[in-house]
Amino acid sequence: MRVSEAPAVCMVGLGYIGLPTAAVIARSGMKVLGVDISEKVVETINRGEIHIEEVDLDALVQAVVRGGMLRASTSVEPSDVFVIAVPTPFEKDGHHTPDVSYVLAATREVARVLKPGDTVILESTSPVGTTEQMRDVIAAERPDLKLPGLVQGPADIAMAYCPERVLPGKILVELIHNDRSIGGLTPECAEKAAGFYQRFVRGECITTDARSAEMTKLVENAYRDVNIAFANELSIVADAMGLDVWEVIRLANRHPRVNILQPGPGVGGHCIAVDPWFIVHGAPEQTPLIQTARGVNDGKIRHVIARASALVDAAPGEKVACLGLAFKANIDDFRESPARLVSATLARKYGSRIHVVEPHTPELPIEYQGTGASKIDLETALATCGVLIVLVDHDAFKSVPLEKRIGKRVYDTRGIWLDQPDPFAVTKDEAERLAG
Missing domain, CATH: 3.40.50.720 (NAD(P)-binding Rossmann-like Domain)
Known part of the structure; x- marks a missing residue:
């Protein structure tokens, strides 16, 4: 792929974040393959329809599907940029242990089709260190590739963590206008990922390391949780009084x-x-x-x-x-x-x-x-x-x-x-x- 060419993008996960992001990327002029494990979701999107509710998403998906810029599949295919946006729930252990198995499973699927020059980006909210875990999974699956942080000199693959900051009901607007934290496994990875986001994001793309970007996403939501807790505790006190x-x-x-x-x-x-x-x-x-x-x-x-x-x-x-x-x-x-x-x-x-x-x-x-x-x-x-x-x-x-x-x-x-x-x-x- 020449620098001036629009990269081919593979979005793994077509849920509340993945589908709107895939549609916005497609609207910017990049061809997008959306991948989901649900055949029903894939069939729905390929008809130009949507399976979730979000303001203006239906018209956008219809337009990019009909224009040939977005299609869906249950299988990962070779691309230039891979964006993973799959769930990260809790394990069923009763201890709120993060379950990153979906992320790592998606990483294995992506690893099969990687080639030198590709970029792999994680958007799923994840524990600190998950991007490094993905890198290690790819290293095990693809020993032929030189991976960032594991080799001296240039790596074959760029890897980064780039979380979204969006409000349901305003996702399509905020995907474009909100600032983004771009956390690379190396500074070179961060710069390459930033170049991808700058194709469709008008907000500032701020580069950092992957662990800092992972923690930043968690901190943003923990901050809100703590402040909501004060209001909720106050309401209980007010009821008592x-x-x-x-x-x-x-x-x-x-x-x-x-x-x-x-x-x-x-x-x-x-x-x-x-x-x-x-x-x-x-x-x-x-x-x-x-x-x-x-x-x-x-x-x-x-x-x-x-x-x-x-x-x-x-x-x-x-x-x-x-x-x-x-x-x-x-x-x-x-x-x-x-x-x-x-x-x-x-x-x-x-x-x-x-x-x-x-x-x-x-x-x-x-x-x-x-x-x-x-x-x-x-x-x-x-x-x-x-x-x-x-x-x-x-x-x-x-x-x-x-x-x-x-x-x-x-x-x-x-x-x-x-x-x-x-x-x-x-x-x-x-x-x-x-x-x-």
């Missing part, structure tokens, strides 16, 4: 150097709820604050379940609507979602009294089967349910006017209905009067 946590935070944030986040029912998603444990795994004796924050945020889920149960018990016979399943607003991603855990727990406890409102999915997840709980739309919930439990701040929920909530027993874990009268503090007639 009979205070309005939203009012307390609003007033405290008027201090010029205070910026407390908003509490919720816990922390979800495959980043903030997971990544801090990767740091803990690497340094368990040095991370008491991070471990405590994780405990606070997981404890908030249990607190919400207890409060919600008390509200349901106080309204015998009333139907209950749990509003939302996603881990954040206006997306269809339910990974590690506290809302999902809360409503599923209530469904197992109260059965057919529980109804779930989630506009971003056609059906309930598998754990609701056999509970008697059902999925209903928002209008039906407002018309038939006497108890409303707000678990996600979807725009559709925010827009519900007060007059449709009068007389309802409401537990608002997101603070979207601050005008809602306390159902235990006033009568229905008083509530209607307060609503004007």
